Amino acid sequence: MIGVFDSGHGGLTVLRALVAAAPGRPFVYLGDHAAAPYGPRSEEDIYRLTVQGVERLFAQGCGLVVLACNTAAAVALRRMQRTWLPVAHPGRNVLGVLVPMVEAITRVPWMQDGPAADWRPEPRTVGVFATPATVASGSFPREIGKRAPDVQVVQQACPDLVPLIERGAGDAELAPAVRGYVRALLAQLDGRPLDAAVLGCTHYPLVAHLFAEALPPGVEVLCQPSLVARSLDNYLERHPEYVPAAGEAAGRLHFFTTGAAEPVGALAGRFFGRPTPFERLSP
Incomplete structure (x- = not known):
């Protein structure tokens, strides 16, 4: 099993x-x-x-x-x-x-601690929405940076989302929280475009539609x-x-x-x- x-x-x-x-x-x-x-x-x-x-x-x-x-x-x-x-x-x-999310973003196998031999720079900006502990660990920027140095990673902790989802909150309560976290992440970019958003918590697929609505048009939303x-x-x-x-x-x-x-x-x-x-x- x-x-x-x-x-x-x-x-x-x-x-x-x-x-x-x-x-x-x-x-x-x-x-x-x-x-x-x-x-x-x-x-x-x-x-x-x-x-x-x-x-x-x-x-x-x-x-x-x-x-x-x-x-x-x-x-x-x-x-x-x-x-x-x-x-x-x-x-x-x-x-x-x-691991699969890092591989999907970088197109480099997890066990390879550096860019592929034929790697070509693909400058992109990726936003990571996650729990405070995941953000504090630095795992996403560290592992992505090893394999795709030109990908800029910006993180945003979302401390309220898991408790809200766990107690069964509806979209009316969840949407303002998601919008607030999206605004906070975009503010870190200081006007630079965002290419993709990683939903770095397995609760967040339940609110993926709210992230898609809150993010700028054209931002790819990646679920795990x-x-x-x-x-x-x-x-x-x-x-x-x-x-x-x-x-x-x-x-x-x-x-x-x-x-x-x-x-x-x-x-x-x-x-x-x-x-x-x-x-x-x-x-």
Whole structure:
């Protein structure tokens, strides 16, 4: 089975795309709702909680886990891959949602820490809307800058969006918040044009239409779920050892939370597109 981990509901937008791309593939989802949101937490807290969540998914029989949380991926992924996994869980792996977005923007594979040999400058300005922790980590500008030095990255933290979305706020309440964050990012550009906007949180696909309305005409809005689904398919082609065995709970979906199952499940359908029966997973 393949695990999908998030601090809350947002990763369900990624899981929805993964299931649509491969409906016969078994997945286990874990939302760390008891500790959410991760955005305001320290880097050490985020790393510790992410490791705990991945451990729980490994204990459920997952050999591969996707961090469907930009905050967790930005803060914890590289450290986990380099220092924790080789020692604690050799033969298992963890991927993150930040990787496919960086590859899509730069057109350079993640494992390549510099521009491609045939790379030609393509000056562009990309805006990143994300949680405070993702912005503070500097992961998007750092990883994009390594691979495409001529791409200027401007970031804008959006601290209110996840809490608003999680409590089921409607467009009337969400639209002013989105417009405010867009104005703040555009102000950083001082009149320079914006080419693309990255929605760097897996909650934000639910408000992509509001970003599209608030941004200047012609700005490309980049969402992660479809990019992650395509990236996972490519990864499994290169690493068949992580492909679930034939007949291994084909198409089964398990939904776990560290919080209270009933209220989590009640809101989850908005993210996943259909009812999702959650179970509480005790430590």
